[in-house]
Amino acid sequence: MKTLGRWLDSPWRRSAVAAVAGALPMLAFPAPSLWWFAYVALVPWLLLVRTAPTGRRALYDGWWGGFGFVLAVHHWLLPNLHVFTFVLAALLGVLWAPWAWLVRRFLGGAPSPGRIVAALLVLPSGWLTVELVRSWQGLGGPWGMLGASQWQVEPALRLASVGGVWLLSLLLVAVNVAVAVLVAVRPSRTPALAALLATVVAASAAWAWAPRPHVGGETRVALVQPGVVPGPGPRFDREEQLTRQLAGQAVDLVVWGESSVGHDLGDRPDLARRIAALSRETGAPVLVNVDARRSDRPGIYKSSVLIGPDGPTGDRYDKMRLVPFGEYVPFRSLLGWATSVGEAAAEDRRRGSRQVVMDVGGGLRVGPMVCFESAFPDMSRSLARDGADVLVAQSATSTFQQSWAPAQHASLAALRAAETGRPMVHATLTGVSAVYGPEGRRIGPPVGPVGTDASTARVYEVPLADGVTLYARLGAWPVYLAGLVLLALGLAEGGRSVRRPRRSAPERRVPPARTVRGSPARPGR
Template sequence: MRTIDRWLTSPWRRSCAVAVAGALPVLAFPAPSLWWFAYVALVPWILLARSAPTGRRAAYDGWCGGFGYMIAMHHWLLPSLHVFIFLIAGLLSALWMPWGWLTRRYLGGTPSPGRAAAALLVLPSAWLAVELVRSWQGLGGPWGMLGSSQWQVGPALRLASVGGVWLLSFLVVAVNVTVAVLVSVREARVPAVASLVATAAATSAAWVWAPRPDVDGGVRIAVVQPGVVDGHASAEKRFDREERLTRRLAGQDVDLVVWGESSVGFDLGQRPDLARRIAALSRETGADVLVNVDARRADRPGIYKSSVLVGPDGPTGQRYDKMRLIPFGEYIPARSVLGWATSVGKAAGEDRRRGTEQVVMHVGHGLRVGPLVCFETAFPDMSRHLAEDGADVLLGQSSTSTFQHSWAPEQHASLAALRAAETGRPMVHSTLTGVSAVYGPDGRRLGPWLGIGASTARVYDVPLAHGVTPYVRYGDWPVHGALLVLAGLGATEGIRALRQRRSGAEPLVPPARTAHGSPARPGR
């Protein structure tokens, strides 16, 4: 212990240790998928922040840990963004600085049982505030929300129908705080255990109370995954392969055929020959075909990514233009200032154009589907709004071909499980090169994934369920609750600071001490 204390007195060593601690939660996500590890992954970070010699150092520990978290979660972007990913991570990591400061504020020194118990509410609330801010599309979106690591856990999916991925994140952080208190604060172990029992009782009650999806029908949906296509004229070759694979679905009584993102690289208005070929496929299979067009529009300026429904007579007129674009991948924020990113990575050479509203499409056989394009499947609010608007099935059209040999395809495919569980609607995740997946209305996977590089068409029997989940009805209530907690905290701290200033009282948290009782040397 003495050796560790001495080693951590170096600001640089401490910073590296905290950054590594912040990176640990990535192991709970695909591809490792060690979901159980999420419940202890934050403990080293919490213990380091609580032992910080000053509040300023604790805030810096929050930054270092956030930097490690962001780099680990988005490491697969490195080949595309190069050094720019470190700049982005450095800016977003500042969101964790208040969380680090609060960790020391409530757990530093020898906290009272009441203060340690309060940490079980304050620290998860502060974490949700971080996830809320970074979930804004312009800051990169909600990729890597801690609760998303629980995508394959049945009870967690059930809780997602109550409070969405936000509730899962809150509970995961609360368990981590409890474990950290049990490990490091002997005086507060009893209230920590009591709080953990209360949390378990509350979540168990929510699990029992949450209504289960009422399955009342089913459809047969085919996913067409062409696989890797190399060489010149790859858009033409991909279309040819998708056409061949789709023809195999003839006679299989399919209700809908779904192609992946950018499956058609030409505007169908300018290429009527392609529209006729897709319409012929619709007649052969007896099903409408949902394609995704990534091309410059003939009827308006700019490049759009659009979900287009094609029936036996050609395009049906139902179209959805992608609304939330990937920063740097599909547009460059403040291009006049940050346009140099195109010279150091694979940033967008031209900004894509945005759609203006979500669309529920009416497919043959009375089916209503809600399309989402790639990045949009990470946003809980978008799938919730589609469910509110009457969608029977959620459809995600995606392509992670650029990141084929990374953890990105598995991470992306797992998000559809959360969206299905939150809304009580099945979700189809169709990609170009994998991973494609289909989930039932309870978020459980239907059949095997179509893995990376697979070139095939597969039919899934998808159960339909209706009714309104608590998450769809009440929205992001865990976030609202967390913000109320932080607002109350801010008011309380302001009043306490004012009283201390008037009375000259000592601060609540004493300087951190080493295991031997001597004051720790101040760090950065």
């Protein structure tokens, strides 16, 4: 250990180790999907930060670890954003610097049992605050939240219905902190063991007590995935061909992926007529997605448009939350150079102003989202509260076809379904397309997900549910709880600094004058 400590005395070696430690949680996300690893993935990072010799060094350890985390989870952006991916990772990595300072503050040295108990509350709260800040769509949105790694774990999905992905992140960090204490702080293991036991008991109680969605009835939804087809014209032809195969299959809704139509339907009424003909053939409305310059207003929009047997129904949703750099460049006057080093948007897309719930007939109501928006828990919650029976995400990840991005994106639909108690359809142009039931479980086999190598149309029998989950009712309450913990910490630290007596300067003692046989000494002698 002493040899390792001396090796880490080099700032650059320590920074490299911090970046690698911060990157480890990537293995818990798809495609590896080692969900169990999320319960210990932060331990190496925690152990490193607690040994930081100074608070300033802890800040650097947090920054470099955050850099590694962001770069690893978003590594599939590298072929498109190139060097700008490193710039983004460095900027976002700063968010973890204060969290690392708290790690050293509460776990550094030989922490007392009281400090360990405080760490088990403060450090998960600090991590959740970081996730909240970076969830702002201008900073990239909530992609790669630690709790999202549990998308295929049924008990975790049940907990998501209680507190959303926020609760899962909070519990995962608490477990990681407890494990780090058990590994490194031998004399004071009791609080960590108690915390692990309390987490298990609380999670089990929430799992048993949380109301389940009441499933009753079903609807038949068809997904049309054309595959990798270059150009909007050939893509439309392929989608038309696949949709015709659904005739006679008694579907209630046909869903095409994001950017499935490359022309505004006001400018191209011939395309609208062709889709309306498909609606008549299949006996179901078709939800398409138009990525084009609008004919009725300036700018390019990405819009979900519902088309029935007589043409567009008038139901339209314009995408509200755009992908930074992919669909617009934030602070373009300052960061516009990103278009010269990667595939950043040459022209900013325009934003919609409100979410929409569409009536597709037969009493079925759907809430559309477009691509990136399925990462935001509040958007699906809002649609469920507004009466959507089925959540729909139209996506296109063809730019990242051979990466981990398609599987990561599809996994988010499981969480949104579990959080709201509403089934969710994730339809893409090139895969991965999938459907999840109201408890977050993937529907299939025999149908199952549609991979990135498929060009097909598939019909899913989607169970419908009613009732309101606790998350849909209360929202992101774990975030508020984390805020209260950090507020209490701030008040306690402030009160301690006020009560601490100020140290006065020591009095200067003047040495007594020297005397020679009872007489004062003369100056200079």
